[in-house]
Amino acid sequence: MVDTGDAAPDFTAPLANGDVTSFTLSDRLEDEAPIVLAFFPGAFTSVCTDEMCTFQDRLAAFDDVDATVYGVSRDTPFTLNEFRAQNELEFGLISDLNEAVIEEYDVAMDFDDLGVHGVAKRSVFVIDADGEVTYSWVSDDPGVEPEYDEVEAAAEDAA
Template identity: 85%
Template sequence: MAATGDAAPDFTAPLANGDIEEFTLSERLDDEAPVVLAFFPGAFTSVCTEEMCTFQDRLAAFDDLDATVYGVSRDSPFTLNEFRAQNDLEFGLISDLNKELIEDYDIEMDFDDLGVYGVAKRSVFVVDGDGEIAYSWVSDDPGVEPEYDEVEAAVEELA
C-alpha cells in the first residue's frame, strides 16, 4: 500500500472538470503541488457525496495553501462530470475506470454483499512537489470520512 514517505505512483487518467482532459500526476506537480488525491468508492453514494462536498466546503483553505484537490474513483469521466455538476464541485475528479490507480496505490476493496468489486477504499494522499507522499490515510471502513483537519495540516506543513 502506498504510504507516507513513498514515491507517489505516477499515472495518466481522464480528468472530469466539466470537460474531459488527460491528467498526468507528474506533469501537474510543478504547478499544482501539493496535490491532494481523495479516493472514494463511488459517485452518488451518501458518504462519498458528503466527503466530496466537505472538500468543496474547505476548498478555499486548500487554495490559500496553494494546494490542489482532486477526487478519484472508478466512475466514468461522464458520470463524474454529472456528479460534479449536481454537487457544485469546483475541483476536478479523476476517473480510474480501469482501476489502475487503485491497484498502483494498493487500495482495492469489494462490497461482496452488493456484488461490487474493485473499488477504491476511502483514502487520501497528499503528494508534494517532488512526487513524494507527504501524508496518507486509508480506511478499511467505507463509512468513515477522513480527518479533514489532518489533511489540511499535512498540506500546511508543506507550505
Template identity: 80%
Template sequence: MVDTGDSAPDFTAPLANGDIESLTLSDELGDAPIVLAFFPGAFTGVCTDEMCTFQDRLSGFEDIGATVYGISRDTPFSLNEFRDQNDLSFGLISDLNKEIIDAYDIEMDFDDLGVYGVAKRSVFVVDADGEITYSWVSDDPGVEPDYEEVREAAAAAATVEAAD
C-alpha cells in the same frame, strides 16, 4: 500499499473538470501539494458527503496552494454529472480501469452488493518532488477523513516546498 515517504505512483487518467481532459500526476507536481482523495463511488451517501466537504473546505486548501482531486472508478461522464449536481469546482479523476487503485494498492470489495474493485476511502498528499507526505486509508467505507488533518498535512508540504 503506498505510504508516507514513498514516491507517489505516477498515472495518466481522464479528468472530469466540466470537460474531459487527460491528467498526468507528474505533470501536475508544479501545482503541489496535491491532495488525492479516493472514494468508492459517485452518487452514494458518504462519498457525496466527503466530496461536498472537500468543496466546502476548498478555499482552505487553495489558500496554501494545494490542489485537490477526487478519484473513483466512475466514468468521466458520470463524474462530470456528479460535479454538476453537487457544485464541485475541483477536478475528479476517472480510474475506470482501476490502474491507479492497483498502483496505490487500495482496492476493496462490497461482496454483499456484488461490487468489486473500488477504491478504499483514502487520502494522499503529494509534494512537488512526487513524495507522499501524508497517507490515510480506511477499511471502513463509512468513515470520512479528518479534513483539518489533511489540510494541515498539505500546508506542511507547502511550507517545506516554500523553504526549498
C-alpha cells in the same frame, strides 16, 4: 500500500473537470503541488457525496496554501462530470475506470454482498512537488470520512 515517505506512483487517467481531459500526475506536480488525492468508492452514494462536498466546503483552506484537490473513483468521467455539476464541485475528479490507479496505490476494496469489486477504499494522499507522499490515510470502513483538519495541515506542511 503507498505510505508516507514513498514516491507517489505516477499515472495518467481521464479528468472530469466540466469537460474530459487527460491528467498525468507527474505533469501537474510543478504547478499544482501539493496535490491532495481523495479516493472514494462511488459517486452519488451518501458518504462519498458528503466527503466530496466537505472538500468543496473547505476548498478555500487548500487554496490558501496553493494545494490542489482531486477526487478519484472508478466512475466514468461522464458520471463524474454529472456528480460535479449536481454538487457544485469546483475541483476535478479523476476517472479510474480500469482500476489502474487504485491498484497502484493499493486501495482496492470489494462489496462482495453487492457484487461490486475493485472500487477505491476511502483514502487520502498528499503529494509534494517532489512527488513524495507526505500524508496518507486509508480506511477499511467505507462509512468513515477522513479527518479534514489533518488533511489541511498536511497540505500546508507540504506546501
